[in-house]
Amino acid sequence: MEITPTIRAELEQYLKQEGLSLSQFGQITGMNRGIISSIVSGNKSMSVNQLDRITEAMGLPEGYFYDLFIENYIIDTPPNMRRIEPFLYRCAELDKLDAIRRVVGTIMDNLLYSPKLFEIAENLFAQGRHAAALLLYENVAEVEKYQHSERLAVCQYRIFTIQIGEDQNRNFHAAAILEAFVERLDETDQLDALKDLANVYRSLRKWEKVDETARKMREKAEIQYAMKHQQKKRECDESKKKLSRPMFVYITYADLLCASVCEAQGDYQQALEYTYAYADLDWVLETDQDALYWINLYKDWAQCNTYMYKLLSGDTCVLLDYVEYIAASKVDKEMVTKLLNVMIAANRYQIDVDHVLKRFETIIDSFVQQGNPSTDMYTRQVIPEQFARFGYELAYYYLYRGSYGVGFKHLMYAMVKSHIINNETYFINCMGLFVKFRTHAVSEFKEKFLNLIEKVWLDNVEKNGSSDRRS
Incomplete structure (x- = not known):
């Protein structure tokens, strides 16, 4: 039978190796001799704060003994939330998600710990430590799935908020789950x-x-x-x-x-x-x-x-007024929406908007560098979708007017963006537009296009667990 090592044994060995007395080591850690003696003798458990001090004094990386701490002071002893709570916060700070997963898995058999873990999750969520909070929310939700509680509904709402990302198929699945819990909130x-x-x-x-x-x-x-x-x-x-x-x-x-x-x-x-x-x-x-x-x-x-x-x-008379309104607006996340509308109308009614594109050229070029770090769901979800759509409408406009170089540039951007957000409709539209104008594409773009198609195909093969049947 394998004997689990202990932090106490590791510390004892270190003190002998370094020839340090308890008093000397206590001075290094900033703790008194009595506390060090009680820890070494096994008469006293330790807090995560004391463990961090000991780890630092031994010249080891932060969190070095956390797995042993779980074994020695959480799994092998009756659960004590006064010890567990600060440990979970510290693991979240150090992004030690596996440690959080182990602790929660150890104690979540008991429903009594659910309210406290939910409280910790809420605090971590407020601090922006979403990955750590997600683990707690998922465990609380699993334990309380038959409770029909408001706490369960809040967990599902938080899980939805954290998990919503670039993949639109996953977003649809997350939204469908949350719908069932809205009325409980x-x-x-x-x-x-x-x-x-x-x-x-x-x-x-x-x-x-x-x-x-x-x-x-x-x-x-x-x-x-x-x-x-x-x-x-x-x-x-x-x-x-x-x-x-x-x-x-x-x-x-x-x-x-x-x-x-x-x-x-x-x-x-x-x-x-x-x-x-x-x-x-x-x-x-x-x-x-x-x-x-x-x-x-x-x-x-x-x-x-x-x-x-x-x-x-079809009231194209308002175009000039609309363009002046856009020009007078501050440059913000809505700019892509405003210019997208211009392009949709231009393509639908065959309007020449070259002067508009020239006027906003710098802003349009900046769209490629746009990110979506906001916590606001509109900015995270609607705006990226409109970037993809705007790229397609620009490509459509330029290609049908014979500006093939710039048209294919925007088409590639739209395809990449559509792939990132996993929007099959836009991606297929982009493919169709390429096929329509493929005879005008230079060999360099054709190669980039085919490489992207292959990447998307391989990503789907990997995601769906199917074989590409290569030998």
């Missing part, structure tokens, strides 16, 4: 969860789901907003959990989402009606700075989208 969390779900469905162009989710959000927000402004409820509402934005914003954002659904369906007149609805905010009772910020933001979006829907419906 606190009323406040329900609004943010529905907003985030709607933005993910919007990036996936699942318009029926966007419409359904937006209407649920509006209904709930209208009820909560009315209750908030009843005199008898005002005192109670002040103690409620804070929303990520003013409550009226969820009502107006539902109108904006419904407008985007109508746009996708080609019903620009109805899209305009929704736009006029969120432009008129005279009913909003809040007058603080945060509220005024959102009111002005919606007025700006309404002006932009009014131009856009008229332009997309």
Whole structure:
């Protein structure tokens, strides 16, 4: 039978090897002789803070003894959250996820530890230590999967928030799981969860789901907003959990989402009606700075989208006004959306927009360097999808006008972006556009194109576990 080594034995051996007394080692660690003696003799367990001091004094890397700490003081002893909690936080700091996984796996048989682990997960999530928090949320959710609790719903919402990424197929799966838990959330969390779900469905162009989710959000927000402004409820509402934005914003954002659904369906007149609805905010009772910020933001979006829907419906007379509006706007994450609309209209109605592309050339070139580190679901999901679409529309415009070099450059960008976000529709559209104009492609681009196709194929082979049948 293999004997598990102990930290105590390792320390004892080190002291003999270095010829250090307990007092001398205590001075190095900043701990008194009595504590060192109790640890060496086995009469006293140690905290993770004491372990870190000992590890540093021995000249070893941070976390060197963490696996032994789990064996000696967590697995082999009755669970003690006063010892486990600081250890989990320290493992999160050092990104020692395997250690967290082992500890949680050891104690999660007992439901009594679930509330404390959930609390730790929430703190780690707030600190931005999402990988560590995810492990705890997943374990709490697994243990409580039959409890029908609000805590379980919050875990699923946090898991959704952390896991949403570039792969749109995985995002759709994550959204489908969260949907089943939204109604179990606190009323406040329900609004943010529905907003985030709607933005993910919007990036996936699942318009029926966007419409359904937006209407649920509006209904709930209208009820909560009315209750908030009843005199008898005002005192109670002040103690409620804070929303990520003013409550009226969820009502107006539902109108904006419904407008985007109508746009996708080609019903620009109805899209305009929704736009006029969120432009008129005279009913909003809040007058603080945060509220005024959102009111002005919606007025700006309404002006932009009014131009856009008229332009997309064929009213090309508004193009110049729309371009001047874009030029007067600050350069932000919405710039790609505004210019995308120009390109969609240009391709649909064969409009020459060379002057527009020249005017915004620097901004368009910067799109290639754009990232999406934001925690806001719209910025993380909708904007990357629009970058891919914008690249395709640019490629379409230039290729059909005979500007093959720049057209193929944007086509390659759109294909790569579509592959990154795993959007098969855009990727196939790009392939079709290449096939249409392949006779005009230089050999260098053809080689890059074929290399990308092969990479996508091999990625799919690996992902799906199938064989490429090479011998």
